[in-house]
Amino acid sequence: DPKIIQKPKYLVAVTGSEKILICEQYLGHNAMYWYRQSAKKPLEFMFSYSYQKLMDNQTASSRFQPQSSKKNHLDLQITALKPDDSATYFCASSQDTNERLFFGHGTKLSVL
Amino acid sequence: QQKVQQSPESLIVPEGGMASLNCTSSDRNVDYFWWYRQHSGKSPKMLMSIFSNGEKEEGRFTVHLNKASLHTSLHIRDSQPSDSALYLCAARRNSGTYQRFGTGTKLQVVP
Numbered sequence: 044d045p046k047i048i049q050k051p052k053y054l055v056a057v058t059g060s061e062k063i064l065i066c067e068q069y070l071g072h073n074a075m076y077w078y079r080q081s082a083k084k085p086l087e088f089m090f091s092y093s094y095q096k097l098m099d100n101q102t103a104s105s106r107f108q109p110q111s112s113k114k115n116h117l118d119l120q121i122t123a124l125k126p127d128d129s130a131t132y133f134c135a136s137s138q139d140t141n142e143r144l145f146f147g148h149g150t151k152l153s154v155l
Numbered sequence: 156q157q158k159v160q161q162s163p164e165s166l167i168v169p170e171g172g173m174a175s176l177n178c179t180s181s182d183r184n185v186d187y188f189w190w191y192r193q194h195s196g197k198s199p200k201m202l203m204s205i206f207s208n209g210e211k212e213e214g215r216f217t218v219h220l221n222k223a224s225l226h227t228s229l230h231i232r233d234s235q236p237s238d239s240a241l242y243l244c245a246a247r248r249n250s251g252t253y254q255r256f257g258t259g260t261k262l263q264v265v266p
Contacts, residue, residue: 076253086199086243086256098252133198140252141187144245146198 046070047147049134054152056124063110064119064150066134074098074137075117076144077109081130092117093140124154158182159246159257167263168234176260178244180225188220188227189254191243199243203229234264 050065068075077089091099095111108120121128134147161178168174178188187206191199205211205220205227212218217230225246231238241261245254 074252078256085258088253088255091253093252101253141247143189143201143204144191144199144254146200148198 045148047134047136047145049132049147049150051150052148054150056152056154058124058126058154060124061120061122062124062152064121064132064134064152066117066119066147068115068117068134068136068145068147070136070138070145072115072136072138072145074140074142075111075115076135076137077117077119078133078135078146079130080133080149084130086133089119090117091140098140121152126154128152129154159244159255161242161244161257161260163260164258165261165263167265170234170236170264170266172234172264174231174234174238174262174264176229176231176242176244176262178227178229178246178257180246182246182248182255183225184248184251185225185246186249187247187254189245190218190227190229191245191256192238193241193243193259195240202242231262234262236264236266238262239264 047068074093080086090109110118131149131151133149135144189204190202193199203218220227241259244257
């Protein structure tokens with residue numbers, strides 16, 4: 044019974060299009076994150092949120108926009124998709140920012 | 156530049172053997188360390204955490220931390236084929252809001 048739900052599990056997109064990755068957590072955590080993992084790069088931090096407020100952003104491109112409509116939701120909108128954006132995007136949460144991370148199963152994005 | 160460095164990049168150990176993995180932070184402002192394990196095609200899951208100098212043991216897993224050198228190591232004794240996975244070290248800066256991960260050590264335990 045997954046406590047962090049990511050949708051979809053797999054996503055194929057064309058270059059230039061826009062997609063939204065969904066994340067909901069049912070652990071009652073206050074902090075949520077997005078990480079990205081590809082064959083070329085290690086698990087890379089993108090955004091952190093605490094109590095629905097953006098705390099840190101290590102993504103250089105404004106094409107990546109997190110959206111938190113509810114306390115337990117943190118979606119990721121990606122615009123003008125490029126083949127280089129192909130990766131597995133992991134949503135994670137923790138009780139607080141100094142606690143262990145719990146990860147969702149990931150969304151594997153392929154941009155053609 | 157990679158601020159959390161792990162070695163070796165890959166490691167093969169025989170079943171029943173000891174695996175030793177290393178991790179060092181080049182960022183002096185790090186205070187917390189974690190070790191995660193990621194099986195192929197799965198998401199990372201936390202194995203152990205360590206915040207104070209010294210050693211911590213949980214079952215077959217032992218983690219060490221030297222805060223002066225910002226070096227942590229993970230030791231797996233009596234390694235099993237099910238331990239074959241990518242092991243990720245993560246560190247958080249003082250008052251930071253996220254964990255930065257290293258490139259990982261790919262462990263293979265062969266029967």
